[in-house]
Each structure stands twice: as C-alpha cells, then as structure tokens.
Amino acid sequence: MITAAVKWVGGVDGFLELVDQRRLPGEFVKMQCRDIEQLYEAIKTLTVRGAPAIGVAGAYGLVLAIQKLKSQASISDAIECLKKAVEYLGSSRPTAVNLFWALKRVEDKAKDFAVGQTNAALSKLQEVVLGEANAICQEDVDMCRRIGENGEKFIKDGIGVLTHCNAGALATAGQGTALSVIFEAHKRGKKFKVYADETRPLLQGARLTAWELKQAGIGATVICDNMAGWLMKQGKIGAVVTGADRITANGDAANKIGTYSVSILAREHGIPFYIAAPSSTFDLNIKSGSQIPIEQRSADEIRFLGSERIAPDGVEIYNPAFDVTDAKDITAIITERGVIEKPTPEKITEHFKQTVDN
Amino acid sequence: MITAAVKWVGGVDGFLELVDQRRLPGEFVKMQCRDIEQLYEAIKTLTVRGAPAIGVAGAYGLVLAIQKLKSQASISDAIECLKKAVEYLGSSRPTAVNLFWALKRVEDKAKDFAVGQTNAALSKLQEVVLGEANAICQEDVDMCRRIGENGEKFIKDGIGVLTHCNAGALATAGQGTALSVIFEAHKRGKKFKVYADETRPLLQGARLTAWELKQAGIGATVICDNMAGWLMKQGKIGAVVTGADRITANGDAANKIGTYSVSILAREHGIPFYIAAPSSTFDLNIKSGSQIPIEQRSADEIRFLGSERIAPDGVEIYNPAFDVTDAKDITAIITERGVIEKPTPEKITEHFKQTVDN
Numbered sequence: 001m002i003t004a005a006v007k008w009v010g011g012v013d014g015f016l017e018l019v020d021q022r023r024l025p026g027e028f029v030k031m032q033c034r035d036i037e038q039l040y041e042a043i044k045t046l047t048v049r050g051a052p053a054i055g056v057a058g059a060y061g062l063v064l065a066i067q068k069l070k071s072q073a074s075i076s077d078a079i080e081c082l083k084k085a086v087e088y089l090g091s092s093r094p095t096a097v098n099l100f101w102a103l104k105r106v107e108d109k110a111k112d113f114a115v116g117q118t119n120a121a122l123s124k125l126q127e128v129v130l131g132e133a134n135a136i137c138q139e140d141v142d143m144c145r146r147i148g149e150n151g152e153k154f155i156k157d158g159i160g161v162l163t164h165c166n167a168g169a170l171a172t173a174g175q176g177t178a179l180s181v182i183f184e185a186h187k188r189g190k191k192f193k194v195y196a197d198e199t200r201p202l203l204q205g206a207r208l209t210a211w212e213l214k215q216a217g218i219g220a221t222v223i224c225d226n227m228a229g230w231l232m233k234q235g236k237i238g239a240v241v242t243g244a245d246r247i248t249a250n251g252d253a254a255n256k257i258g259t260y261s262v263s264i265l266a267r268e269h270g271i272p273f274y275i276a277a278p279s280s281t282f283d284l285n286i287k288s289g290s291q292i293p294i295e296q297r298s299a300d301e302i303r304f305l306g307s308e309r310i311a312p313d314g315v316e317i318y319n320p321a322f323d324v325t326d327a328k329d330i331t332a333i334i335t336e337r338g339v340i341e342k343p344t345p346e347k348i349t350e351h352f353k354q355t356v357d358n
Numbered sequence: 359m360i361t362a363a364v365k366w367v368g369g370v371d372g373f374l375e376l377v378d379q380r381r382l383p384g385e386f387v388k389m390q391c392r393d394i395e396q397l398y399e400a401i402k403t404l405t406v407r408g409a410p411a412i413g414v415a416g417a418y419g420l421v422l423a424i425q426k427l428k429s430q431a432s433i434s435d436a437i438e439c440l441k442k443a444v445e446y447l448g449s450s451r452p453t454a455v456n457l458f459w460a461l462k463r464v465e466d467k468a469k470d471f472a473v474g475q476t477n478a479a480l481s482k483l484q485e486v487v488l489g490e491a492n493a494i495c496q497e498d499v500d501m502c503r504r505i506g507e508n509g510e511k512f513i514k515d516g517i518g519v520l521t522h523c524n525a526g527a528l529a530t531a532g533q534g535t536a537l538s539v540i541f542e543a544h545k546r547g548k549k550f551k552v553y554a555d556e557t558r559p560l561l562q563g564a565r566l567t568a569w570e571l572k573q574a575g576i577g578a579t580v581i582c583d584n585m586a587g588w589l590m591k592q593g594k595i596g597a598v599v600t601g602a603d604r605i606t607a608n609g610d611a612a613n614k615i616g617t618y619s620v621s622i623l624a625r626e627h628g629i630p631f632y633i634a635a636p637s638s639t640f641d642l643n644i645k646s647g648s649q650i651p652i653e654q655r656s657a658d659e660i661r662f663l664g665s666e667r668i669a670p671d672g673v674e675i676y677n678p679a680f681d682v683t684d685a686k687d688i689t690a691i692i693t694e695r696g697v698i699e700k701p702t703p704e705k706i707t708e709h710f711k712q713t714v715d716n
Contacts, residue, residue, distance in 0.1 A: 024670075025667065025668075025669065025670035025671075026666075026667050195676070197584070198558070198660065198668070198669070199584070200556070200558065200582035200583065200584060201582055203668050206660070206668045206669040207668055207669070210669050210670055210673045211670045211673075213673070214670055214672055214673050219674070220673050220674065221673070221674040221675065221676050222660060222661075222669045222673055222674070222675050222676075223660075223675075223676045223677075224558035224559055224583070224615070224616075224660060224677075225558065225582065225583050225584035226555070226557070226558060226583035226584070226615055226616025226619055227615055227616070227676060227677075227678065227681075228619065229616075229618050229619030229622055229681075230615065230616075230618050230619065230678060230681040231676070233618060233681070257582070257584055257585055257588065258582075258584025258585070258587075258588075260587050260588050260591060261584055261586065261587030261588065261619065261623060264587055264622070264623060264626050265619060265622060265623075268622050268626070302556065302564070302580060302581075302582060303580075305663045305664065305666075306663065306664060306666050308384075308663075308664050309383060309384050310383075310556070310561050310564045310565055311383065311556070311564040311565070311568050311580045312382075312383035312568055312569045312572055313383075314572055315568045315569075315571070315572050315578050315579070315580055316577070316578065316579040316580070317579065317580050317581075318553070318579050318580075318581045318585060318589070319581075319582075319585075320585065320588060323585075323587075323588040323591075
C-alpha cells in the first residue's frame with residue numbers, strides 16, 4: 001500500500017485529509033483539516049511536508065476558505081475571501097515555491113470565472129475552485145507515476161538500491177519521485193532490497209522512507225548516513241536514487257545535505273547515481289550549482305535529540321539544509337517527461353523542447 | 359584543560375577516579391571507584407570506554423581487589439584473590455584486548471614478586487601491584503604525548519581539521535591519540551579550527567570530542583556525518599585525523615564506522631588523511647583489512663534515540679561497529695614511535711625495528 005501525504009475527501013463540502021508526519025513512524029494518524037487555520041498550522045509544524053504535497057494541500061485550502069461563506073455571499077466577496085486566504089496560507093512556509101504557485105493558480109482560475117459573473121451562485125465558484133485543486137492534485141499523481149515508469153528500468157533485479165532522505169508518497173499527492181521509481185520496479189515484480197540513509201539531522205529516511213517501504217511491502221534496511229560508503233565497498237549497492245530540490249541549467253542538483261557525499265562515494269565504487277524529480281524542479285535561470293544559495297538551519301536540530309542535549313553548549317554547529325551534486329556525477333535525471341542521461345546544458349534544453357504525450 | 363578518563367588518587371589505600379562518560383556533555387561528573395564490582399559495572403555500562411583507558415582502569419582494579427584483604431592475609435591468598443579479580447574484570451568487556459593484556463601484566467608482576475615470599479607482608483604485594491598499575495598508566499600518558507608530538511607538524515596554521523568519533527583523553531589515561539595531535543598543535547600556538555563528526559549511532563563525536571575540545575579551549579564545530587563531504591568541497595578542511603582500533607601488516611586500518619567514507623572523500627578533495635594510534639594497535643599477524651572481522655551491533659542503537667523510536671518496527675537495521683580504511687588512502691600513520699608515511703608492509707616492518715628513545 002502506498003499512502004500519499006494529501007487527499008481531498010468529498011465534494012465542495014468535503015475536507016482535506018493529511019497524514020500526520022510528525023507522528024510517524026510511531027503512530028499512523030490521518031488528520032482531518034476543516035479550516036485554513038488548521039492547515040496553516042499543519043504546514044508550519046511539518047505535519048505536511050514535501051514541495052508537491054504542500055502545493056496540493058494549499059490548493060485545497062482555498063476550497064476550505066470559501067466553504068463556510070453564507071450561500072448568499074456575492075462572488076466578489078468570495079474572491080476577496082480567496083485573496084486573503086492566499087496571503088495567509090502563503091505565509092505558512094515562506095520558502096515553498098510550489099505553495100505560492102498552486103495558490104496563485106487556483107486564485108487566477110477563480111478570478112477568470114468571476115469576470116462578469118455578478119449574479120452567479122457561490123456554489124458555482126466553489127465548484128471551480130475545487131475543480132482546479134483537483135486538477136493540480138491529479139497532475140501531481142500523474143507526474144509521480146510517470147517518473148516511476150520512466151525510471152524503473154534502472155532498478156535491476158537482485159540489486160541493493162540506496163536512497164537518501166524522503167522523496168516518497170509522503171512528499172507528494174501521488175507515489176513520490178525517487179520512491180516512485182522503486183515502487184514501479186516493485187510493481188513489475190523485480191526483487192531488490194532498499195537501503196535508506198537515516199538522513200541526519202531530521203531523520204526523514206529512518207522515520208518516513210523506511211515506513212513507506214514497509215507499507216509497500218518492499219524489504220528495507222535503515223543505515224546511518226556514515227555506513228553507505230562501507231556498504232558500497234562490500235558490493236551491496238547497485239544503484240542510488242534520490243530526489244532533488246532544485247536543478248540548474250547545467251544539471252547540478254541541490255538536494256538534502258549528504259547527497260553530495262553519496263554521489264562521490266557512488267562514483268568511487270562505479271555505482272550509477274540517479275536523480276528523480278519533476279521537471280518543475282529545474283530552474284533554468286540558474287547556470288550552475290555554485291549559484292544556489294544554501295539555507296543554514298537551526299543549530300538545535302543537531303544539538304538536541306528530542307529534549308536530550310547531545311553536543312555541549314558553547315560549541316559551534318554547522319547545519320546546511322542542502323548540498324549540491326555535480327552534474328558530472330549524475331548518471332541520469334529522471335523526470336515525468338523522460339530521462340536525461342549524463343546531463344549537459346544542451347540535453348536539458350532539448351528535454352524541455354520535447355512535447356509530452358499524455 | 360585536558361581531562362583523562364582514568365586517574366588513581368592516593369596510595370595503596372586510594373581509589374580510582376573515572377569521568378562518567380554516559381553523562382557527558384550534559385554533566386561533568388567524576389565517579390570514585392572503590393571496589394571491583396563498581397569497576398565491572400563502569401566498564402560494562404561504558405562509563406569508562408576507549409581501549410587504553412579500560413586497560414589502565416583494569417590494572418588499578420587489581421589494586422582495589424586486594425585492598426580490602428585483612429592485613430594478616432597471606433601472599434598466596436592475595437595471589438588467589440588477584441586471579442579471581444582478573445577473571446571477573448576480564449569478563450566485563452569480552453572484546454577488550456587491552457584490558458586482558460593489562461590485567462595479565464599486573465598479575466604476572468604480582469606472581470613474580472610472590473615467588474618464595476611466603477612471609478612477606480601483604481602491604482608489600484599491594485605496593486608491587488600499585489607500582490605496576492602506575493607504570494601502565496604512565497606508559498599510556500607518555501604514549502599519548504609522543505603521538506601528539508610526532509603528529510602535530512601535520513596541523514598547519516589556519517586550516518580546518520576534521521576528526522571522527524572520539525580518540526581523545528576520554529579514551530586514554532593521557533591526552534588521547536588523534537586529539538593528542540590536535541592538543542600538541544594547539545600548545546604550540548597554531549591557530550586552527552576542528553570539525554567533529556557527530557558519529558552516529560552513539561554520537562561520541564558530538565558528546566565527547568566536542569566537549570574535550572571545548573575544555574581545551576580549541577574552537578570546535580559539530581557536524582552531522584553526512585556534512586563532511588560538503589565541507590571538503592568548500593575547501594574548509596585541510597587535514598583529517600582519526601584514531602584506529604586495529605591496523606594490519608599492510609597498513610589497512612579498522613576504525614569507527616564512517617571512517618572509510620571520510621577517507622574516500624578526503625582523497626577526492628586532495629586532503630591528507632592521518633591515523634594516530636599507539637603501535638600496540640598493529641596486529642602484524644593479520645595481512646590485510648579484508649581479514650578483520652567486523653562486529654555487528656544492536657539494531658536498537660539506531661532504531662531508538664533515547665526512548666523515542668526513529669525507525670519503524672519490522673524494518674531491518676544494519677549496524678557495523680567498524681569499517682576498514684585502505685592503506686593506500688592513508689597519508690601517514692602516527693604512532694608513539696614516529697610516523698609511517700604512505701604505509702606499506704615494508705615500512706611498517708621497519709617501523710617496529712627502530713628503537714624508541716625515551
């Protein structure tokens with residue numbers, strides 16, 4: 001079973017169902033989100049996380065925003081209400097580009113509908129907003145599936161596959177990106193083993209990826225990040241697949257801290273290294289990885305484990321959220337449009353020229 | 359200030375003082391060990407850890423063992439008592455080669471004294487036992503200092519130094535091995551920065567190494583193990599220094615899991631990689647690293663952090679205690695006897711032929 005992070009239940013009067021990711025792997029709890037204040041909190045506290053999942057959740061948040069308006073409310077009142085909700089939800093995670101994009105797309109659709117519709121019923125607008133949120137969600141589901149279909153050929157029977165962090169269903173409305181590749185290979189009956197880097201400091205690999213693999217009935221082994229090289233040395237890894245947060249015009253890929261080291265270790269041991277990510281991850285305005293700003297996160301993520309102090313006070317902590325893997329160390333980038341082998345600026349430009357068959 | 363793990367306080371009626379390493383870095387508590395049952399517990403629970411420190415603690419344990427004998431006790435009673443204590447303390451950590459070696463050395467010394475001494479006072483034997491334990495302790499202190507003196511030249515002014523796990527004063531009766539190199543460079547007024555890998559799963563780098571560096575007034579930064587490669591890529595690391603648990607005849611070195619990956623990343627970035635360890639770490643009966651058995655440790659070390667579950671039940675865990683760094687990736691091995699640059703079987707044989715000036 002593959003459990004997506006986000007799901008809408010019902011019609012315009014329905015609700016948003018989120019997997020509470022803070023409680024995994026200890027407890028599997030689905031949370032019902034029935035107003036935008038609740039959703040704001042859920043995004044802020046990482047109850048829902050992963051760029052595609054947050055975007056879809058935000059889109060459905062706009063359905064919630066106009067759900068409680070009185071049926072006599074005018075279309076322009078509803079548009080005003082949406083506008084405020086876009087601003088409010090957008091402030092829940094100021095770096096989430098996908099969230100702004102999804103909110104704006106739904107708002108624009110609503111505005112287009114509203115033009116000249118002074119007397120239309122509110123319920124019509126609600127249908128339009130839900131329709132657009134559903135479209136965003138469905139596109140995400142399709143994108144995930146196609147990434148998996150495009151990438152599954154790289155998972156050979158009998159190998160060990162290493163992944164880092166969580167690029168799974170829990171980060172999307174579908175079956176994930178890097179894990180979609182693994183899920184599709186599994187669906188085709190291939191036998192293989194997956195090693196999940198625990199991924200310090202926030203342990204998304206141990207907490208989320210291992211849980212997803214177990215739910216899907218795929219044999220999973222959790223390792224500490226510092227064990228990956230030794231596994232490779234012993235010939236236990238046949239492929240590495242990770243997601244990406246941002247890919248530049250030359251194919252350099254920013255992803256969770258630690259991915260860079262894994263890419264070097266993979267090359268050293270002659271192991272192919274794949275990035276699986278939606279084509280929306282590409283930022284073609286940025287030439288190369290050296291221009292990607294790297295967010296520094298709170299020292300306390302490393303200094304404390306729960307309430308226990310593990311590093312002494314007065315000692316510095318270095319906690320970059322991401323690192324950048326060089327295009328030359330990426331065997332292929334897998335998107336919903338296809339595969340870019342040994343990425344170069346020219347191949348990437350070409351990739352975006354191709355039309356996508358649906 | 360440098361705080362050794364183990365110290366004897368007083369004469370034959372004295373006690374053994376241990377730093378309680380389970381409580382660092384939260385609390386710095388010195389524990390007084392006054393009988394061998396207490397010492398057994400301390401070794402078993404990792405209150406005292408590190409091969410040299412456990413050896414010295416065991417030796418002093420034999421002083422404690424015969425401390426409470428009535429003054430009328432015969433020498434042969436005392437020898438019998440020592441024999442039982444050797445067996446008992448030796449069972450506290452069945453893989454600790456240093457512990458058996460130290461216990462045997464003190465027992466042998468006592469037996470040598472006892473030969474034909476049917477009427478000697480017990481107090482004389484107690485002096486002999488304490489004397490030998492003190493000798494072992496002093497040799498450890500000297501060994502540590504000399505490793506530091508031999509290696510400090512590799513720490514250049516202004517660089518960043520990376521270390522993994524804890525090979526510090528807390529693992530010895532002196533100032534450590536890898537950290538001794540750092541302490542000696544610091545004493546000579548060199549300015550540099552130390553990055554400590556937190557070292558999952560047991561976090562000895564974050565808990566112990568960072569604490570030791572802070573106590574010594576050396577600028578320390580804790581990183582997650584998966585961040586070391588990214589620091590190297592940015593040019594922030596000028597040298598890597600780690601300890602070793604076992605070095606084979608060809609120079610391959612077993613050390614805490616993760617060391618192998620660090621050695622590959624160091625080579626990739628053109629950074630020298632040093633091992634600092636006493637010459638007793640060499641096992642010349644073993645030809646190469648592939649013959650070193652690798653201990654697998656409990657899954658719960660990774661599955662739980664304190665009482666919190668971080669990996670789901672029903673998922674496998676891989677938890678090797680050590681990995682093996684190839685001799686070809688070691689720039690130099692630093693011992694108390696000197697330095698073996700680019701280690702080969704021939705150079706190692708030569709190293710052990712040299713006499714050591716005191």
